[in-house]
Structure formats: C-alpha cells, structure tokens
Amino acid sequence: MSQSSTGTEPTGSVLWEELVTSALLGTDRRPPPAVVTEPGGDPSAALLDAAAVLTVRRRAGLRPVRPAERPEPAPADTRPALPGAAHRRLGQLLADRAAPSGGGRRGAAPDLTELLPQWLATANGHGYRAPAALLPALLDAARARADLRPQALAFAGGRGLWLARFNPEWKFALRGAAGGGVLLPDTTDAPAVERLWEEGLFAERVALLDAVRGQDPAGALALLSGTWATERAEDRLMFLDTLRTGLSPADEVFLERALADRSRNVRTTAAELLSALPRSAFAQRMAERAAACVRPGPARDTIAVEPPAECDAEMQRDGVVPAPPTGRGKRAWWLGQLVEAAPLGVWPRVLDRRTPKEIVALSVTDGWAEELHAAWCRAAVRQRDAEWSRALLGTPANPPEAGPGTSSLAERAKLLAALPEGERALWVADFVSAHGLSDAFQLLGVCAVPWAEPLGHAVVDALEIAREAGSYPWSFSGVMGLAERCLDPGEAARLDLLTGPPAESESASPGAGTYWSEAFHRLVSTLRLRAAMRDELAP
Incomplete structure (x- = not known):
C-alpha cells in the first residue's frame, strides 16, 4: 500500500x-x-x-489531548476531628446502611440505620468535622435518604461539597447547599452582595437572600424590593418565603404590595405572613370580617355564626380563595379562611371578655362548631399561640374523639408543637396514661428527644401493660421503633426486667411472648448503644 x-x-x-x-x-x-x-x-x-x-x-489510537487543569484544593476544615471511638462508630453505621436487609422479623439486634440521624445530630452539636475517608460513604447515605441530607451535609461541610462536584450521583448536595455549593460573599460586603443578587443563579440568589435576611432583615427586604417587579412568579414565591425569618412590622408595606400580585400563590403566602403580624392593617381587616360572622348568641353561653354571603373583590385581594375544594360549601370555606387569618386576640373582645378556654367551651349554634373550631386550630398553629392551643387541646383524659377543638390527632399534634417542650411532654404522658398507645403515635412524634422522664415512664408502662395482656404485638412496632430512638438511654436498666418472655394466657396472640421478648431485648440493646455513642462523642 x-x-x-x-x-x-x-x-x-x-x-x-x-x-x-x-x-x-x-x-x-x-x-x-x-x-x-x-x-x-x-x-x-x-x-x-x-x-x-x-x-x-x-x-x-487516540489523539493526545490537553490535560485537564487540576481542581482547586478542597477547602480547609478547621473543626476538631472526631474522637477515635466515634470515628470507628461512624464507619460501622455507614457500613450497616449498605448491608442487605434480611427481611421478616427484625430480631433482637439494634437497627444501626435508624441511629445514624441521631449520631449526626449529636456530632454536629459538638462541632466535629467529618473524616475525609468517610465522606464518599456519607454522601452515598445522604443520596439514599433525603431525611439524612441536612445533618449529613452540615457534617460534611465545605469538603463534602467540594467532593460532590466530581460525582453526578452527589449533585443533590450542591442543590441542597447554600448557593448551590458556591461560597456566598460576606453579607456585610455590599458590592459583592449586590453583584451576586444581580448576576447569580436562582439557587445562589435564594441562598444569598436567606443569608442576608438572617443578619440584616431590612437589607434583605431592600434587595428583594429592588427587583421584585422583574422576577418570575415562581421565583417571587420562593423569595417571599425567606421573609418568614425575622418577620416584623417593617415588612408590612412590602407584603401589602404583594397582596396585589398576579400570582395567586404569591398572594396567599403574603396573606399568611401578614396574618402573623397581629397589628398589621391586613390582620385588622380580617378581624373585622371574622367578627362580623361570629358574635355572642341569643342565648347565654352560646356563639352565633353567620358566614359571609359572598367573597367580594376586597376579600380576594386579601388572599381569600373564592372557589372551595370539592365537597366544601362556599360559605363554610370563606368563613374558615377569615377566622384562620384573624388575630386570635380579637375573640375575647368580641365574646364578652372570655378567656380562650371559656370561648372554646361555648355552644355554637346551627352546627357551625366543627368549622369554627377547626379554623381556630389553624389560627393557633399559624400564630403559635400557646394559650389557645391549650384550650383547643383540652384535658388529655378526654377521649380522642371528644376533644374541645378537634378530634383529629394530626391537628392535635400541630397544636402541641406550640406548647413549651416540658408541657408538651407532660400532656402526651397523661394522654398515654389515659388512653394507651393506640392513638399516641403522631403525638409522640412532636415531643423533644430524648423524651422527658414522665413521658418515657408513661410509654414504658403502656408497653408493659400491653405485653402482660398478651396484646397483638405487631401493632406496637411503630411505637417500639420510636422508643428505640427517643427514650432516655437511662431507661435501659429499668427495661431489663421486661426482656424475658411473659406468661402467655389463653387469650394471647400466638407467638406474642417471643415477639415481646425480642422487642424489649432490641430496645434495651439500642438504648445502651445510644448511651455508648453519646459517650464516644463527648468532647
């Protein structure tokens, strides 16, 4: 050739x-x-x-190509290193996450996967840095479990974000980090802040606005006001949400402008924020509308309700949605929105200076009690009003279906979140003592971890009663899982007595004794493991 x-x-x-x-x-x-x-x-x-x-x-044959430029070195992480025992424990927790599941019954061994969130929270609380060698496994764990991501990314720090840039499977870390993984300027550097706000990507601008809002609420509002008219509707909604941090009367003028926005979602969010400012003009308008619908009844100790006859343009401008969901009547729908947005302080003035507890106990005419109480529940949650939450929750001994404000356990859980932690735990402890654990799962989920002593004792007592009664054990597996993560580790010694198989009666569910024994063995082992983890992480 x-x-x-x-x-x-x-x-x-x-x-x-x-x-x-x-x-x-x-x-x-x-x-x-x-x-x-x-x-x-x-x-x-x-x-x-x-x-x-x-x-x-x-x-x-390959043509030679120009070598890629070396990446910038990973940023320094000046946080203290993990103690050796805690380093080894993290390796075990991350390795257990990748182990195949055996399926079926869990047996008596602790579930290490469920302890990883708690380990991360404790490590972050002490301010430790993540070991460089374990960063890939940590990012893999966060990729697989969205609930781990906030704690895992905080622990991984800047080095974790640096590493995530080199693996497409870890791009979630860049989306979830401030500024999409890009370092934000110092919030006091006005020219740099202004430049990023004008030229940055959407994720960077959201993170920047959030950072500035945390340091200088007025400065963040000024940034947002300057470009508000040119932003896309979906972007305006995200930006508006950052105003929840440091919300104050200084935001009222801007939020009033947002009530006229062409996006319904923006209008609704602006109305929600304004309703959390009880002295705002918006809150007063809603209070007047709600008070016109809810008045003292003709008979003593009653409330008369007359819902709005129409949803006029002014109501719609203030965020009232005119079209109800399927199955809801229009007038009931409008009434609920007005009462929910009205400051709770209006009702003692309207209803003869009564306290919230006295108001909730009043009889409501014409079958409007459920609608009115549900709207008060939403208002108490939105305004985080502890006094109204107590009144609407009522006494823990009341049957769940006979609550003064609501029979919904989900709504009760939200009301409990407005109470101080100690009071919340006592209320749930009394509820468990009175009604057992069947209806308590959602309520237990809003209590601070580790559970306060009265709540922990109430849960253990209820589990022991169920065990001795030979109750169908698998219906308590959810509560058992919560107890493993939330009971104070100091309860382990007390629970040792329950690890043996109970005497099974003729009415007991088949196999119940073995299950209860395994479950309590696992609970005790998990509590002791949590105690060891806590000690290993102690500075």
Missing part, C-alpha cells in the same frame, strides 16, 4: 467512509481511494488491507 506524497490526503474518518462505500458498491463500480492502492495491484486486497489498518487505528 502506497501513500501519495502529493495533494491532500483524506482524514481518517473521510477515508473510512470512502472504504465503506467501495465495499458496498464493489471495487469495479467504485475503486478504492488512490491513497491505499498500488499501480497494477488488486483493488479488493488493497481495500481490505486499508480497512484492517484503519480499524486498528480507530480502536487503539
């Missing part, structure tokens, strides 16, 4: 295409390119020889 020394030789890709064409059409109809043939030689043999050579080149 000869190479022509004159003219322009075809490149590899062009030559290959010409050889393929000759092979398809035949060398008689389409001779191979002259560059691969010799005078008087066999065209077919020359074509095959050239194809063989070019195939080897295509498969094995």
Whole structure:
C-alpha cells in the first residue's frame, strides 16, 4: 500500500467512509481511494488491507489531548476531628446502611440505620468535622435518604461539597447547599452582595437572600424590593418565603404590595405572613370580617355564626380563595379562611371578655362548631399561640374523639408543637396514661428527644401493660421503633426486667411472648448503644 506524497490526503474518518462505500458498491463500480492502492495491484486486497489498518487505528489510537487543569484544593476544615471511638462508630453505621436487609422479623439486634440521624445530630452539636475517608460513604447515605441530607451535609461541610462536584450521583448536595455549593460573599460586603443578587443563579440568589435576611432583615427586604417587579412568579414565591425569618412590622408595606400580585400563590403566602403580624392593617381587616360572622348568641353561653354571603373583590385581594375544594360549601370555606387569618386576640373582645378556654367551651349554634373550631386550630398553629392551643387541646383524659377543638390527632399534634417542650411532654404522658398507645403515635412524634422522664415512664408502662395482656404485638412496632430512638438511654436498666418472655394466657396472640421478648431485648440493646455513642462523642 502506497501513500501519495502529493495533494491532500483524506482524514481518517473521510477515508473510512470512502472504504465503506467501495465495499458496498464493489471495487469495479467504485475503486478504492488512490491513497491505499498500488499501480497494477488488486483493488479488493488493497481495500481490505486499508480497512484492517484503519480499524486498528480507530480502536487503539487516540489523539493526545490537553490535560485537564487540576481542581482547586478542597477547602480547609478547621473543626476538631472526631474522637477515635466515634470515628470507628461512624464507619460501622455507614457500613450497616449498605448491608442487605434480611427481611421478616427484625430480631433482637439494634437497627444501626435508624441511629445514624441521631449520631449526626449529636456530632454536629459538638462541632466535629467529618473524616475525609468517610465522606464518599456519607454522601452515598445522604443520596439514599433525603431525611439524612441536612445533618449529613452540615457534617460534611465545605469538603463534602467540594467532593460532590466530581460525582453526578452527589449533585443533590450542591442543590441542597447554600448557593448551590458556591461560597456566598460576606453579607456585610455590599458590592459583592449586590453583584451576586444581580448576576447569580436562582439557587445562589435564594441562598444569598436567606443569608442576608438572617443578619440584616431590612437589607434583605431592600434587595428583594429592588427587583421584585422583574422576577418570575415562581421565583417571587420562593423569595417571599425567606421573609418568614425575622418577620416584623417593617415588612408590612412590602407584603401589602404583594397582596396585589398576579400570582395567586404569591398572594396567599403574603396573606399568611401578614396574618402573623397581629397589628398589621391586613390582620385588622380580617378581624373585622371574622367578627362580623361570629358574635355572642341569643342565648347565654352560646356563639352565633353567620358566614359571609359572598367573597367580594376586597376579600380576594386579601388572599381569600373564592372557589372551595370539592365537597366544601362556599360559605363554610370563606368563613374558615377569615377566622384562620384573624388575630386570635380579637375573640375575647368580641365574646364578652372570655378567656380562650371559656370561648372554646361555648355552644355554637346551627352546627357551625366543627368549622369554627377547626379554623381556630389553624389560627393557633399559624400564630403559635400557646394559650389557645391549650384550650383547643383540652384535658388529655378526654377521649380522642371528644376533644374541645378537634378530634383529629394530626391537628392535635400541630397544636402541641406550640406548647413549651416540658408541657408538651407532660400532656402526651397523661394522654398515654389515659388512653394507651393506640392513638399516641403522631403525638409522640412532636415531643423533644430524648423524651422527658414522665413521658418515657408513661410509654414504658403502656408497653408493659400491653405485653402482660398478651396484646397483638405487631401493632406496637411503630411505637417500639420510636422508643428505640427517643427514650432516655437511662431507661435501659429499668427495661431489663421486661426482656424475658411473659406468661402467655389463653387469650394471647400466638407467638406474642417471643415477639415481646425480642422487642424489649432490641430496645434495651439500642438504648445502651445510644448511651455508648453519646459517650464516644463527648468532647
């Protein structure tokens, strides 16, 4: 095979295409390119020889490329290193996460996977840095479990974000980090803040606004006001949500402007924020509307309700949605929105200076009690009013379906969240003592961890009663899982007595004794493991 020394030789890709064409059409109809043939030689043999050579080149030959620039070094992490025992424990927790599940019954061994969130929270509380060698496993764990991400990313720090840039499977970390993983400027550096606000990506701008809001609420409001008119509707909604931090009367003028926004979601969020400012003009307008609908009744100790007859333009401007969901009456829907947005302080003035507890106990005419109480519950949650929450929760001993404010356990859990932690735990402890654990799962979930002593004792007592009664044990598995994560580790010694199999009565569920024994063994083992983890992380 000869190479022509004159003219322009075809490149590899062009030559290959010409050889393929000759092979398809035949060398008689389409001779191979002259560059691969010799005078008087066999065209077919020359074509095959050239194809063989070019195939080897295509498969094995790579053109040299410019080497990529080295990445910037990972940022320094000046937080203290983990103690050795805690370092080893983290490796065990992350390795257990990747272990295959055996399925079926859990047995008596602790579930290490469920302890990882608590371990991360404690480590972050002490301000430790993540070991560099465990960062990949930590990011893998956070990728698999969204609930781990806030704590895992805080623990991983800047080095974790630096590493996440090199693996597409970890891109969630960049989305979840402030500024999409990009360092934000110092919030006191006005030119840098202004430049990023004007030129940054959406995620960077949201993170920037949130950071500035935490340091300088007025400065954040000024940033947002300057570009509000040019922002997209979905962006305005996200930006508006940052005003929840440091919300104050200084935000009222801006939020009033947002009530006229062309996006319904923006209007609704602005109305919600304004309703949390009880002295705002918006709150007063809603109070007047709600008070016109809810008045003292004709008989003593009653409340009369007359819902709005229409949803006028002014109501709609203030965020009242005119069209009700399927199955709701229009007037009931409008009434609920007005009462929910009205400051709770209006009701003692309207209803003869009564306290919230006295108001909730009043009889409501014409079957409006459920609608009115539900709206008061939403208002108490939104305004985080502890006095109204107590009144609407009532006495823990009341049956769940006979609560003064609501029979919904989900709404009761939200009301409990407005109470101080200690009071919340006592209320739930009394509820468990009175009604057992069947209806307590959602209520237990809002109590601070570890559970206060009265609550822990109430839960253990209720579990012991269920065990001794031979109750169907698998219905308590959810509460058992909560107890493993939330009971004070100091309860382990007390629970040792319950690890043996109970005497099974004729009415006991088959296999209940073995299950209860395994469950209490696992609970005790988990509590002791949590105590060890806590000690290992102690500075």
